[in-house]
Amino acid sequence: MLLAFALHPLTFILTHYPFNPCLLKCAMRVRPCSDDDLPTIHAIQLKCPQAAQWRLEDYTQLARDPLGTILVAEADDEYPPRVAGFAAFHRATDEAELRNMAVDASHQRRGIARALLAAGIRALQSSGVSRLFLEVRASNQPALALYASAGFNVLHTRRDYYHDPAEDALVMARDINPSPFSPSRKK
Ligand SMILES: CC(C)(COP(=O)(O)OP(=O)(O)OC[C@H]1O[C@@H](n2cnc3c(N)ncnc32)[C@H](O)[C@@H]1OP(=O)(O)O)[C@@H](O)C(=O)NCCC(=O)NCCS
Helix, strand or coil: HHHHHCCCCCHHHHHCCCCCHHCCCEEEEEEEEEHHHHHHHHHHHCCCCCCCCCCCCHHHHHHHHEEEEEEEEEEECCCCCCCEEEHHHHHEEEEEEEEEEEEEEHHHHCCHHHHHHHHHHHHHCCCCEEEEEEECCCCCCCHHHHHHHHHHHHHEEEEEECCCCCCEEEEEEEECCCCCCCCCCCC
16 A cells, blocks of 8 residues: 555545645645544544444545555654544546545544645646536535635535434535646546
8 A cells, every 4th residue: 555655646636735825724744545544533533423423344445545645744843643534535537536525533634634634626627627526415504615615616415314313415516627647537
């Protein structure tokens, strides 16, 4: 897995993502996850009931899927730096889905989710993805505010989509222009 990331051309894009420092409220690094990160991101998810509640094996499976991308954000306010949040994406042809995302409560509201989304979008653009979808609980105001500020629009509502507790899902999407360097982009 580590070797795969070391060889993957997106690694450079992600680790050298040109963040505007003015937008960041804490020093952080966004990078692809390694197998060693999976228990940590699962633990973050377990502490966030609004996140999709996956088993550890679900992360392992997505990390091994060539169409899956899991990014982690390391906050640099601790030594050694600690994984403080993650975002999990899956792509299919020119569309992709944000499957899950959570930031540890102690690191929320510092721009970590915004940075994870931005890095994920850049990675997906480089893979030729032109549209990103997601589903979110209708009551999840922090996530809705994040997605609206990141350019997502509500497409439709899925009635009683969620259980425990039962709730509607809002399906949101935004266009992402494929990178001019995308392998699938036609001249
Ligand atoms: C939603 C979540 C991922 C946001 O993570 P975060 O790192 O705190 O978000 P950011 O600091 O990057 O915030 C970016 C923007 O999102 C919005 N936002 C984030 N948290 C918010 C909150 N509690 N209330 C209102 N708006 C919020 C704001 O517009 C914010 O920009 P601002 O701080 O400049 O006002 C985090 O609250 C979380 O992990 N929630 C539990 C899991 C979850 O809901 N996952 C999403 C499932 S679809």
